[in-house]
Amino acid sequence: MTAPGEEMYALVERLYPLCRSITGDGVRATLEIVGEYVPLKVHEVPTGTQVLDWTVPQEWNIRDAYIADPAGNRVVDFAASSLHVLGYSVPVSAVMPLAELRAHLHTLPDHPAWVPYRTSYYQPEWGFCLAQETLDALPDGEYEVRIDSTLADGHLTYAEHVVPGQVPDEVIVSCHVCHPSLANDNLAGVAVATFLARALAEQTPYYTYRFIFAPGTIGAITWLARNAERIDRVKHGLVLACAGDRGHLTYKQSRRGDAEIDRVMRHVLTASERPYRVVEFTPYGYDERQFCSPGFDLGVGSLTRTPYAGYPEYHTSADNLDFVFPEAMADTLAVCREAFAVLDRDRRYLNLSPYGEPQLGRRGLYDALGGRSDTKQAQMAMLWVLNLSDGEHSLLDVAERSGLPFDTVADAAGALRGAGLIKA
Template sequence: MTSPGEQMHALVERLYPICRSLTGDGVRATLDIVGEYLPLRVHEVPTGTQVLDWTVPQEWNIRDAYVADATGRRVIDFAASSLHVLGYSVPVSATMPLAELRPHLHTLPDHPEWVPYRTSYYQPDWGFCLAQETLDALPDGDYEVRIDSTLEDGHLTYAEHVIPGRTADEVIVSCHVCHPSLANDNLAGIAVATFLARELAATTPHYTYRFIYAPGTIGAITWLARNQERIDRIKHGLVLACAGDPGRLTYKQSRRGDAEIDRALRHVLRESQRPHRVAEFTPYGYDERQYCSPGFDLGVGSLSRTPYAGYPEYHTSADNPAFVSPEAMADTLAVCREAFALLDRNRRYVNLSPYGEPQLGRRGLYDALGGRSDAKEAQMAMLWVLSLADGDHTLLDIAERSGLSFAVVAAAADALHRAELIKE
């Protein structure tokens, strides 16, 4: 029996070799594997469908791709890594001298051993990505260039898993599934989302939780286009990306900056005393860009460890399963768990005995022996809840003002609720 962290890492390793892109069979293969962990409802949206300001593109699939030298040796081989082909490359079958090939070759001169990740989604192009040192070693001469891809009308694929709650109000958790062989970006996010869903599925939460696995940008836009009637029900949301690297956690706030999820994550991260960073919203990054676009302006933040482009391995072959750890993914999962537990429990109460303090002692809620100075945390929490249970303050408000943890405040509210001193 392995730990959840190890299970998440095993999932990352299984998904790693698959060549994912905005569309195509790589996404489907990925969702098939996730579906072994969690029942998914898979949606197929035809090429050409208008989705908000965008159009679902043609579906891209690839069987093989390589550059071979005059001896037939494959000097760049898609079979070795899905990163070797420029994403969405149109088919090519040609022989050309290195000089002609070179503009189609992408390298990272600063990291000569690493293969970069590049795409050309919306402009027809083809190319290969390779290590600078591989390129440097290529002699002049003719090369056979072959990309056995198809770019044809088909579908865009995304999936959902829904955990029904006690209310129809929703929480969304979204992760992008369009990146090929990159472990932190975003197989770790997929793994954390999946294991979070499995945990929540074992409960009956207050909110309905909707997990969205979709390609970046166009996938979130497609989901939003097809779920516009649902938007008003979405109370909170989280985009999971870069969830497994060794860096400290980073929470990027929603466009609103003071959405309840922003405050929840700040509280959980601060109370846990984890090293962490809270970042302001910017309209760049992952799919929080779409969820937070001004027409929707949802309370959706983004949780990462080191955020996108913040680590040298970002979008390179060095973002491989060794770069993400079971411990880091388990830690990200724990913060998600705590934050959603907080949101699920957070609400407003009204003190039913607001004139003066109610007599807690009579109800067994207060130390009988007076005169002592060590007011316990639990008693302080009860006094704080009574003081601020005026219908305006949530339990999170009370936790923040009192400096107590949400859990202590919520337990006090439970005790007071049982004693019929507060009501929702």
């Protein structure tokens, strides 16, 4: 069997060429491929639907786009890269001198070989993105420009995959599927989310895990608008993005800063051998912006490797298949699994025998032979769980206060629960 890193990389490779945007067939094709890995429920929301403060826009689709030089050569060609066209460009078919065309051209002068990623979702506009060095080489003259796109009433498309748990309380995992040929942002995030869903389904988790594959901003807003009655059930969440570059992991805390997901992520990252960064919430970045808006204020953090706008390749053609790595995606996936393993077992218990210590020995939970000072970790964990199970402290609190591994603490809680000494 192939290692998950390689499998995730293969998925990224398949998705890479597609031209995604916040609506349109590129998103549908993307979800179809993801659906080969985990079953998806695809939602189509009509243009014009009011979603919170926003309105679902017209659907954008594109077949071809190019700039042809005076000699008729396609010097910028959508077929070569979906980045070449300004996202949501209105159709255009014209001939114009280079001087006039320049107003519609986007480059990165500081990185002359790279093509930038630009969009104009809510302002009718057309344009091309190209390398500065391509632009510099263009001779004066008349250019043919053509964008064969349509902007028409249609739908916004997003999908969900649900791993049913023992309780209806939900953990949401969200990733954006609206970026065209950009590998780290966010095909790596899509791949890690997909394989995380597969891993969780291997056993029935405690929480119900809902994976949301949706376009950024408008997609999250649409999901929130259509799931108003579900929000109270969302206890924790994680936004996945930039999951495959070589940088260290970065966890961005929820707006609350002390949500359980924040504490779990900090605990798992601290306990692991990995270098990492934890940063505070800011109202910029990915869809944590929406989940953590003050009206919702959900316990949703965001996990990336190098974060939003934190690397020069960000939102350029250099965020390509060479920029993401199987091992990096495997590492991101592993941390997610570790974190959810903690989250899924973390509970507040109540000591049913809180006056003095219960006699563990007669229940077979304690070494019979006293006087030795090399008390075992498992016994210490039981004493800690008993001492802190007053309804105020979770197992994660116990782990952090005792310095014992979370698993040891959770196992001790299991033994105590089995002996009827604590209850959830």
